Amino acid sequence: xxxxxxxxxxxxxxxxxxxxxxxxxxxxxxxxxxxxxxxxxxxxxxxxxxxxxxxxxxxxxxxxxxxxxxxxxxxxxxxxxxxxxxxxxxxxxxxxxxxxxxxxxxxxxxxxxxxxxxxxxxxxxxxxxxxxxxxxxxxxxxxxxxxxxxxxxxxxxxxxxxxxxxxxxxxxxxxxxxxxxxxxxxxxxxxxxxxxxxxxxx
Numbered sequence: 001x002x003x004x005x006x007x008x009x010x011x012x013x014x015x016x017x018x019x020x021x022x023x024x025x026x027x028x029x030x031x032x033x034x035x036x037x038x039x040x041x042x043x044x045x046x047x048x049x050x051x052x053x054x055x056x057x058x059x060x061x062x063x064x065x066x067x068x069x070x071x072x073x074x075x076x077x078x079x080x081x082x083x084x085x086x087x088x089x090x091x092x093x094x095x096x097x098x099x100x101x102x103x104x105x106x107x108x109x110x111x112x113x114x115x116x117x118x119x120x121x122x123x124x125x126x127x128x129x130x131x132x133x134x135x136x137x138x139x140x141x142x143x144x145x146x147x148x149x150x151x152x153x154x155x156x157x158x159x160x161x162x163x164x165x166x167x168x169x170x171x172x173x174x175x176x177x178x179x180x181x182x183x184x185x186x187x188x189x190x191x192x193x194x195x196x197x198x199x200x201x202x
Contacts, residue, residue, distance in 0.1 A: 085153065125202070
C-alpha cells in the first residue's frame with residue numbers, strides 16, 4: 001500500500017493588474033467629471049448669432065476680484081427685457097447679485113426661494129441674476145417657466161462673471177445700500193439663510 005497523499009496547500013494568487021485597472025478606472029472617471037465641469041464653465045457660447053439682441057456688459061474698476069468689506073465695482077448691463085442697469089445708480093437700496101446659469105441644477109432649485117424674497121421685497125432688496133455664457137434666448141424661457149420676475153442679465157462673454165472672480169455657480173454677493181459688499185456665499189441658499197443674509201444689508 002502506498003502512503004496517503006498529503007493534501008495540497010491552497011494558494012491564493014492576487015491579481016495586482018486587476019486592482020491597478022480598477023484604480024485607473026476610478027481616476028479616469030473622477031478626471032472626466034472634473035474636466036467636464038471645467039468645460040461647462042469655459043465652453044464657447046453657441047447662441048445662433050444672438051449678439052445682435054444683447055447690448056453687453058461694461059465693468060469699471062475690476063482689475064481684481066471684489067472682496068467683502070470693499071466697495072462693489074460698478075457695472076452697467078442690459079436686462080433680458082432691454083432695460084439698462086448701472087450698479088452705482090442703485091445706491092440707497094441693498095442689492096443681491098446672483099451668478100448662475102439655466103443649465104445649472106442647483107440654480108434651478110434655489111430660484112423659487114429667490115423669487116419669494118423678491119416678491120416679499122425683503123429689506124427692499126434689488127435682485128439681479130447674471131447668467132454665465134448665455135443670452136436672452138436661453139434665459140427668457142427659463143425665467144418664464146419658473147415664474148421669475150426679478151432682473152435677469154445675460155453675460156454671454158462672461159465679462160461680469162470674470163470681473164467678480166466667479167469660478168463656480170451659484171454664487172451670491174450681498175451689497176448694502178451704500179454700495180459696500182457685506183457677504184458672499186457659494187452654493188444653494190434656503191429661505192432661512194436668505195433672510196439672515198438680507199438682514200445684514202437691509
